[in-house]
Amino acid sequence: MNELRQRIRDVIENEPVAVFMKGTPQFIMCGNSDRALRALREAGAPVTGVDVLADPAIRQELSEISGWPTIPQVFVKGELIGGADITEELAASGELVRVLEEKLGHDYRDSAGERSVSLLTPA
Amino acid sequence: MASIGVVSTQPLQALLEHAFPDATELHVEDRTGGGDHFQVTVSSPRFTGLSLLDQHRLVNEALAGPLRDGTIHELRIKTKGSE
Numbered sequence: 013m014n015e016l017r018q019r020i021r022d023v024i025e026n027e028p029v030a031v032f033m034k035g036t037p038q039f040i041m042c043g044n045s046d047r048a049l050r051a052l053r054e055a056g057a058p059v060t061g062v063d064v065l066a067d068p069a070i071r072q073e074l075s076e077i078s079g080w081p082t083i084p085q086v087f088v089k090g091e092l093i094g095g096a097d098i099t100e101e102l103a104a105s106g107e108l109v110r111v112l113e114e115k116l117g118h119d120y121r122d123s124a125g126e127r128s129v130s131l132l133t134p135a
Numbered sequence: 136m137a138s139i140g141v142v143s144t145q146p147l148q149a150l151l152e153h154a155f156p157d158a159t160e161l162h163v164e165d166r167t168g169g170g171d172h173f174q175v176t177v178s179s180p181r182f183t184g185l186s187l188l189d190q191h192r193l194v195n196e197a198l199a200g201p202l203r204d205g206t207i208h209e210l211r212i213k214t215k216g217s218e
Contacts (some may be wrong), residue, residue: 045208081195081202082210097212098187 027060036063037126044096048084048135053104056121089115143170154197161218171208183216190214
Protein backbone atom coordinates (compact mmCIF):
# COMPACT_ATOMS: atom_id res chain seq x y z
CA MET A 13 0.00 0.00 0.00
CA ASN A 14 1.44 3.38 -0.89
CA GLU A 15 2.09 6.09 1.61
CA LEU A 16 -0.63 8.48 0.45
CA ARG A 17 -3.26 5.76 0.58
CA GLN A 18 -2.18 4.94 4.13
CA ARG A 19 -2.48 8.59 5.17
CA ILE A 20 -5.96 8.77 3.65
CA ARG A 21 -6.96 5.62 5.52
CA ASP A 22 -5.57 7.05 8.76
CA VAL A 23 -7.71 10.19 8.40
CA ILE A 24 -10.83 8.16 7.59
CA GLU A 25 -10.30 5.86 10.55
CA ASN A 26 -9.12 8.38 13.13
CA GLU A 27 -11.22 11.49 12.54
CA PRO A 28 -14.75 11.46 14.01
CA VAL A 29 -16.13 13.15 10.88
CA ALA A 30 -13.86 13.38 7.85
CA VAL A 31 -14.96 15.38 4.82
CA PHE A 32 -12.92 15.02 1.64
CA MET A 33 -13.79 18.19 -0.17
CA LYS A 34 -12.72 20.79 -2.69
CA GLY A 35 -11.14 23.52 -0.59
CA THR A 36 -11.15 23.74 3.19
CA PRO A 37 -14.00 24.39 5.65
CA GLN A 38 -12.73 27.98 5.80
CA PHE A 39 -12.45 28.36 2.03
CA ILE A 40 -14.83 26.08 0.16
CA MET A 41 -14.15 25.76 -3.56
CA CYS A 42 -17.20 23.83 -4.73
CA GLY A 43 -20.98 24.04 -4.37
CA ASN A 44 -21.39 20.40 -3.46
CA SER A 45 -18.70 20.51 -0.77
CA ASP A 46 -20.52 23.57 0.56
CA ARG A 47 -23.84 21.70 0.69
CA ALA A 48 -22.36 18.79 2.60
CA LEU A 49 -20.58 21.05 5.04
CA ARG A 50 -23.67 23.16 5.70
CA ALA A 51 -25.66 20.05 6.56
CA LEU A 52 -22.93 18.86 8.93
CA ARG A 53 -22.62 22.29 10.55
CA GLU A 54 -26.36 22.46 11.15
CA ALA A 55 -26.19 19.05 12.80
CA GLY A 56 -23.41 20.37 15.03
CA ALA A 57 -20.87 17.85 13.81
CA PRO A 58 -17.15 18.13 14.48
CA VAL A 59 -15.67 18.36 10.99
CA THR A 60 -12.20 17.56 9.73
CA GLY A 61 -11.80 18.78 6.16
CA VAL A 62 -9.32 17.35 3.70
CA ASP A 63 -8.70 19.35 0.54
CA VAL A 64 -8.56 16.97 -2.42
CA LEU A 65 -7.46 19.78 -4.72
CA ALA A 66 -4.07 19.78 -3.00
CA ASP A 67 -3.02 16.86 -5.20
CA PRO A 68 -5.02 14.98 -7.89
CA ALA A 69 -3.64 11.70 -6.50
CA ILE A 70 -5.69 12.18 -3.30
CA ARG A 71 -8.96 11.97 -5.16
CA GLN A 72 -7.81 8.95 -7.15
CA GLU A 73 -6.63 7.01 -4.11
CA LEU A 74 -9.69 8.03 -2.09
CA SER A 75 -12.12 6.78 -4.73
CA GLU A 76 -10.26 3.49 -4.94
CA ILE A 77 -10.58 3.08 -1.17
CA SER A 78 -14.22 4.13 -0.94
CA GLY A 79 -15.60 2.98 -4.28
CA TRP A 80 -17.27 6.38 -4.49
CA PRO A 81 -16.51 8.41 -7.60
CA THR A 82 -17.43 11.97 -6.67
CA ILE A 83 -16.43 14.69 -4.19
CA PRO A 84 -17.32 15.47 -1.43
CA GLN A 85 -17.19 12.24 0.57
CA VAL A 86 -18.32 12.26 4.18
CA PHE A 87 -17.09 9.61 6.62
CA VAL A 88 -18.29 9.18 10.19
CA LYS A 89 -16.08 6.97 12.35
CA GLY A 90 -14.50 5.36 9.35
CA GLU A 91 -17.73 4.68 7.51
CA LEU A 92 -18.76 6.35 4.26
CA ILE A 93 -22.03 8.21 4.78
CA GLY A 94 -22.26 9.55 1.24
CA GLY A 95 -21.79 12.65 -0.85
CA ALA A 96 -23.57 15.99 -0.71
CA ASP A 97 -26.99 14.70 -1.77
CA ILE A 98 -27.11 11.92 0.81
CA THR A 99 -25.74 14.14 3.58
CA GLU A 100 -28.43 16.72 2.81
CA GLU A 101 -31.17 14.10 2.64
CA LEU A 102 -30.08 12.54 5.91
CA ALA A 103 -29.97 15.98 7.54
CA ALA A 104 -33.47 16.83 6.30
CA SER A 105 -34.94 13.60 7.65
CA GLY A 106 -33.18 13.86 11.01
CA GLU A 107 -31.22 10.71 10.27
CA LEU A 108 -27.88 12.55 10.22
CA VAL A 109 -28.17 13.53 13.89
CA ARG A 110 -29.18 9.97 14.73
CA VAL A 111 -26.12 8.56 12.92
CA LEU A 112 -23.80 11.08 14.62
CA GLU A 113 -25.26 10.25 18.03
CA GLU A 114 -25.01 6.56 17.42
CA LYS A 115 -21.42 6.63 16.21
CA LEU A 116 -19.93 9.51 18.21
CA GLY A 117 -22.09 9.47 21.32
CA HIS A 118 -24.94 11.72 22.43
CA ASP A 119 -22.62 14.53 23.46
CA TYR A 120 -20.92 14.77 20.06
CA ARG A 121 -21.86 18.45 19.78
CA ASP A 122 -19.49 19.23 22.67
CA SER A 123 -16.56 18.65 20.35
CA ALA A 124 -18.09 20.58 17.43
CA GLY A 125 -15.61 22.66 15.48
CA GLU A 126 -13.78 22.60 12.23
CA ARG A 127 -10.24 21.92 11.24
CA SER A 128 -8.31 20.97 8.16
CA VAL A 129 -5.64 18.36 7.71
CA SER A 130 -3.20 18.17 4.84
CA LEU A 131 -2.27 14.85 3.29
CA LEU A 132 0.81 16.16 1.59
CA THR A 133 4.14 15.19 3.06
CA PRO A 134 5.91 18.11 4.68
CA ALA A 135 8.51 19.56 2.33
CA MET B 136 -30.37 26.19 -26.92
CA ALA B 137 -32.60 23.31 -25.93
CA SER B 138 -31.07 20.96 -28.49
CA ILE B 139 -27.66 21.14 -26.80
CA GLY B 140 -29.23 20.09 -23.51
CA VAL B 141 -30.84 17.07 -25.17
CA VAL B 142 -27.55 16.04 -26.76
CA SER B 143 -25.74 16.21 -23.43
CA THR B 144 -28.40 14.37 -21.39
CA GLN B 145 -29.25 11.66 -23.95
CA PRO B 146 -26.20 9.41 -23.41
CA LEU B 147 -26.72 9.51 -19.64
CA GLN B 148 -30.42 8.84 -20.05
CA ALA B 149 -29.55 5.80 -22.21
CA LEU B 150 -27.07 4.43 -19.66
CA LEU B 151 -29.60 4.79 -16.86
CA GLU B 152 -32.41 3.22 -18.91
CA HIS B 153 -30.12 0.28 -19.59
CA ALA B 154 -29.23 -0.06 -15.88
CA PHE B 155 -32.79 0.48 -14.62
CA PRO B 156 -35.11 -1.03 -17.26
CA ASP B 157 -37.94 -1.17 -14.72
CA ALA B 158 -37.64 2.46 -13.57
CA THR B 159 -40.96 4.15 -12.94
CA GLU B 160 -39.32 7.57 -13.18
CA LEU B 161 -36.06 8.41 -14.90
CA HIS B 162 -34.98 11.93 -15.59
CA VAL B 163 -31.69 13.62 -16.48
CA GLU B 164 -31.39 17.37 -16.31
CA ASP B 165 -28.48 19.45 -17.55
CA ARG B 166 -28.43 21.90 -14.63
CA THR B 167 -26.35 24.61 -16.22
CA GLY B 168 -26.78 23.95 -19.94
CA GLY B 169 -23.04 23.37 -20.18
CA GLY B 170 -23.29 19.61 -20.62
CA ASP B 171 -21.33 18.67 -17.53
CA HIS B 172 -23.47 19.44 -14.44
CA PHE B 173 -26.32 16.99 -14.13
CA GLN B 174 -29.22 16.18 -11.87
CA VAL B 175 -30.51 12.63 -12.26
CA THR B 176 -33.70 11.34 -10.71
CA VAL B 177 -34.45 7.62 -10.68
CA SER B 178 -37.33 5.73 -9.11
CA SER B 179 -36.97 1.98 -9.33
CA PRO B 180 -38.14 -1.13 -7.48
CA ARG B 181 -34.44 -2.07 -7.29
CA PHE B 182 -33.94 0.65 -4.67
CA THR B 183 -36.61 -0.63 -2.33
CA GLY B 184 -35.02 -1.81 0.90
CA LEU B 185 -31.57 -0.43 0.03
CA SER B 186 -29.80 2.29 2.00
CA LEU B 187 -29.42 5.68 0.30
CA LEU B 188 -25.71 4.92 0.01
CA ASP B 189 -26.36 1.70 -1.91
CA GLN B 190 -29.03 3.37 -4.05
CA HIS B 191 -26.56 6.06 -5.07
CA ARG B 192 -23.86 3.45 -5.64
CA LEU B 193 -26.08 1.78 -8.25
CA VAL B 194 -26.54 5.09 -10.06
CA ASN B 195 -22.82 5.86 -9.85
CA GLU B 196 -22.06 2.41 -11.28
CA ALA B 197 -24.45 2.97 -14.17
CA LEU B 198 -22.68 6.25 -14.95
CA ALA B 199 -19.15 5.02 -14.22
CA GLY B 200 -17.91 5.70 -17.77
CA PRO B 201 -18.89 9.37 -18.03
CA LEU B 202 -17.86 9.91 -14.39
CA ARG B 203 -14.42 8.49 -15.06
CA ASP B 204 -13.74 10.28 -18.35
CA GLY B 205 -14.80 13.66 -16.98
CA THR B 206 -17.96 14.05 -19.12
CA ILE B 207 -19.76 14.49 -15.81
CA HIS B 208 -18.15 17.26 -13.84
CA GLU B 209 -20.87 17.41 -11.20
CA LEU B 210 -23.60 14.91 -10.47
CA ARG B 211 -26.59 15.29 -8.22
CA ILE B 212 -28.63 12.19 -7.52
CA LYS B 213 -32.15 11.70 -6.26
CA THR B 214 -33.32 8.12 -5.89
CA LYS B 215 -36.59 6.62 -4.75
CA GLY B 216 -37.77 3.07 -4.27
CA SER B 217 -40.97 2.20 -6.09
CA GLU B 218 -43.33 -0.76 -6.34
